[in-house]
Amino acid sequence: MSETTQSTTERSTDQPLQTTNGETAEEARSEWVDYQFDGQAKLAVESLDVHYGDDHALKDVSIEIPEESVTALIGPSGCGKSTFLRSLNRMNDRIESARIDGSVALEGEEIYQDGVDLVELRKRVGMVFQAPNPFPKSIRDNVAYGPRKHGDIETGALAKLLGRSDEEQERELVEQSLRQAALWDEVVDRLDDNALGLSGGQQQRLCIARALATDPEVLLMDEPASALDPIATSKIEELIHDLAEEYTVVIVTHNMQQAARISDQTAVFLTGGELVEYDDTDEIFEDPESQRVEDYVSGKFG
Amino acid sequence: MSSTDADYSGWQTALRRRFRRGREFADEAGPSALATVLLGTGSLLAAFVGFLLVSSLTVVPVAVFVVTAAYGYGRHQELTVRALTLATTASTILILTLITVFIFVEAWPTVEYASVEVFGVSVPGLRLFVQTNWDAVSPPIRYSMVPMIHGTVMVTVVATLVAGPLGVAAALFLSEIAPPLVREVVKPGVEILAGIPSIVYGFVGFTVLSPWASDQFELLGQGTYLFVGVVVGLMALPTVVSVAEDALNSVPESMKSGSLALGTTDWQTMTSITLPAAFSGVSAAVLLGVGRAIGETMAATVMLKGVPKLTKPLYNAFYGQETLTSLIARNYGEADGLQMSALFVAGVILFITVLLISVGSQYVEARMRSKLGGEA
Numbered sequence: 001m002s003e004t005t006q007s008t009t010e011r012s013t014d015q016p017l018q019t020t021n022g023e024t025a026e027e028a029r030s031e032w033v034d035y036q037f038d039g040q041a042k043l044a045v046e047s048l049d050v051h052y053g054d055d056h057a058l059k060d061v062s063i064e065i066p067e068e069s070v071t072a073l074i075g076p077s078g079c080g081k082s083t084f085l086r087s088l089n090r091m092n093d094r095i096e097s098a099r100i101d102g103s104v105a106l107e108g109e110e111i112y113q114d115g116v117d118l119v120e121l122r123k124r125v126g127m128v129f130q131a132p133n134p135f136p137k138s139i140r141d142n143v144a145y146g147p148r149k150h151g152d153i154e155t156g157a158l159a160k161l162l163g164r165s166d167e168e169q170e171r172e173l174v175e176q177s178l179r180q181a182a183l184w185d186e187v188v189d190r191l192d193d194n195a196l197g198l199s200g201g202q203q204q205r206l207c208i209a210r211a212l213a214t215d216p217e218v219l220l221m222d223e224p225a226s227a228l229d230p231i232a233t234s235k236i237e238e239l240i241h242d243l244a245e246e247y248t249v250v251i252v253t254h255n256m257q258q259a260a261r262i263s264d265q266t267a268v269f270l271t272g273g274e275l276v277e278y279d280d281t282d283e284i285f286e287d288p289e290s291q292r293v294e295d296y297v298s299g300k301f302g
Numbered sequence: 303m304s305s306t307d308a309d310y311s312g313w314q315t316a317l318r319r320r321f322r323r324g325r326e327f328a329d330e331a332g333p334s335a336l337a338t339v340l341l342g343t344g345s346l347l348a349a350f351v352g353f354l355l356v357s358s359l360t361v362v363p364v365a366v367f368v369v370t371a372a373y374g375y376g377r378h379q380e381l382t383v384r385a386l387t388l389a390t391t392a393s394t395i396l397i398l399t400l401i402t403v404f405i406f407v408e409a410w411p412t413v414e415y416a417s418v419e420v421f422g423v424s425v426p427g428l429r430l431f432v433q434t435n436w437d438a439v440s441p442p443i444r445y446s447m448v449p450m451i452h453g454t455v456m457v458t459v460v461a462t463l464v465a466g467p468l469g470v471a472a473a474l475f476l477s478e479i480a481p482p483l484v485r486e487v488v489k490p491g492v493e494i495l496a497g498i499p500s501i502v503y504g505f506v507g508f509t510v511l512s513p514w515a516s517d518q519f520e521l522l523g524q525g526t527y528l529f530v531g532v533v534v535g536l537m538a539l540p541t542v543v544s545v546a547e548d549a550l551n552s553v554p555e556s557m558k559s560g561s562l563a564l565g566t567t568d569w570q571t572m573t574s575i576t577l578p579a580a581f582s583g584v585s586a587a588v589l590l591g592v593g594r595a596i597g598e599t600m601a602a603t604v605m606l607k608g609v610p611k612l613t614k615p616l617y618n619a620f621y622g623q624e625t626l627t628s629l630i631a632r633n634y635g636e637a638d639g640l641q642m643s644a645l646f647v648a649g650v651i652l653f654i655t656v657l658l659i660s661v662g663s664q665y666v667e668a669r670m671r672s673k674l675g676g677e678a
Binding site: 089091094096119120121122123124126127129131133134135136137145146149150207210211214 | 482554555556557559560561562563564565566567570574575578579
């Protein structure tokens with residue numbers, strides 16, 4: 001669990017990306033990923049390379065993600081989408097063999113440098129995983145877990161003894177988070193039941209509520225709906241849409257209709273861990289510049 | 303099925319079905335195979351009876367059994383192997399049952415001798431537990447288990463206090479903090495330590511720890527419950543570390559990541575997520591250590607004074623008299639009659655205690671497992 005910080009390496013960004021095994025022979029061009037948008041960039045990624053041992057999982061990715069929007073990452077399995085996502089809150093640090101070079105800046109502040117407080121970073125950049133991973137605790141404890149650990153809410157025995165218990169505040173926060181995740185009505189009567197007793201879709205929404213309770217600025221979602229039925233999926237899609245008003249959402253998905261429905265801009269990763277095209281979602285799905293991206297989004301390969 | 307079957311009650315139907323299945327089996331197997339199995343079973347039972355009667359003729363049914371088994375393995379391999387494995391299972395259970403029955407039967411004379419009348423009802427064995435005097439030489443001869451139970455409790459408590467916290471903390475480090483290289487070297491190393499014979503630990507305790515302790519604390523003589531407990535605790539430590547580490551390692555990575563991704567520290571994740579999720583396994587590890595401490599014989603025998611007396615005051619761990627195990631180990635050589643039976647009483651107490659702990663730990667584990675919904 002050693003958390004090391006790699007130094008930033010300087011690389012020239014205007015050199016064209018190399019394609020090794022594209023289905024349609026074509027050179028990726030740097031202008032395809034040069035996406036202009038109004039407003040602030042929440043996350044600015046520059047020349048990001050990730051290796052797992054000898055495996056080059058992510059190749060020289062540069063991308064700016066605008067704030068208060070939904071950015072979809074699409075691409076075939078093994079193209080590095082999840083790796084990219086995990087780089088944004090440094091969860092890759094937990095993988096022993098991972099080596100990360102390049103730069104990721106959150107509101108202009110480099111996250112890959114010495115002295116970065118990972119706890120603080122992950123408070124600001126929350127994450128929802130592919131498979132629901134609720135803690136084996138009650139629903140209430142799951143949602144309140146983050147704030148309690150951060151010391152925002154104190155309900156321990158000592159706080160009670162001192163008359164400083166924030167139970168009321170906690171109750172409100174739990175309700176608000178569960179409402180945001182569209183789960184409140186289903187669990188209002190059993191907040192103290194074990195979260196593992198919920199269905200898969202409910203568990204995933206609980207994980208979203210849990211992430212929202214810590215009030216992050218950025219929410220990373222790794223195929224949050226991949227294990228869910230259509231009804232639960234549509235609930236989560238609605239939720240993501242609403243979240244974009246306050247949060248910056250980055251979502252990995254295999255489902256291209258889903259990306260088209262919920263995202264403002266889409267980044268397409270193709271085999272070999274390279275970012276091929278990044279643009280408004282409409283542009284990507286209706287008029288992509290890369291032939292390979294067009295093949296991929298129209299279902300010809302991938 | 304005929305219409306009259308409806309008239310039969312449940313057990314009769316079951317019996318008929320069993321009988322029919324037996325007959326189908328006999329039909330399928332063929333007469334030669336059936337004869338082999340019957341002869342084998344018969345000779346095995348005869349050998350067992352002969353063994354119980356201590357008859358020199360036992361060799362005949364044993365020989366018959368061996369020949370039958372060999373013949374059966376050649377001609378009807380499938381059936382013979384099935385019958386033989388069944389026979390080994392049955393004899394394992396039978397032997398263990400007989401041993402259990404034996405220690406209870408051997409313990410009975412002392413239990414009966416130590417009967418006390420309570421409100422006109424004779425309660426067997428009560429005096430073993432209500433008075434603390436052990437006098438096997440001058441009449442009235444009195445036996446008491448209290449000093450030894452006290453000694454065992456003292457040693458076990460000290461050993462648990464040593465092995466529990468240290469073992470769980472070490473397991474946490476190995477599983478959650480240590481770099482892979484350290485884990486790969488230390489884990490097998492710890493497991494090797496678990497295999498060191500207890501007499502070696504006891505010997506080190508006797509030659510190094512006890513003299514040092516009696517010197518430092520200005521004790522009269524050597525051997526204290528405190529340091530026997532420490533030695534036994536160290537002895538149990540590798541087992542605790544190894545089992546607890548396995549339990550912690552089995553907590554899914556996704557759960558730990560989920561906690562860390564919420565912006566918690568490694569320590570918060572360990573104490574709030576990993577340890578509770580692995581609680582069943584970790585407590586099983588500690589209970590295994592406790593079980594080892596209770597049953598530990600050599601270290602206690604080597605280090606303790608061997609005087610069946612209570613310490614004064616009761617919590618005084620700087621005396622070391624006798625534990626249940628060391629009582630047996632020290633006295634079985636010269637004991638006979640009632641005293642031998644008294645040693646068996648100590649054995650029965652150990653047997654029941656360890657049984658309860660083992661059942662208890664499995665109950666805790668089963669409950670946690672159902673609570674976690676199959677996780678951990």
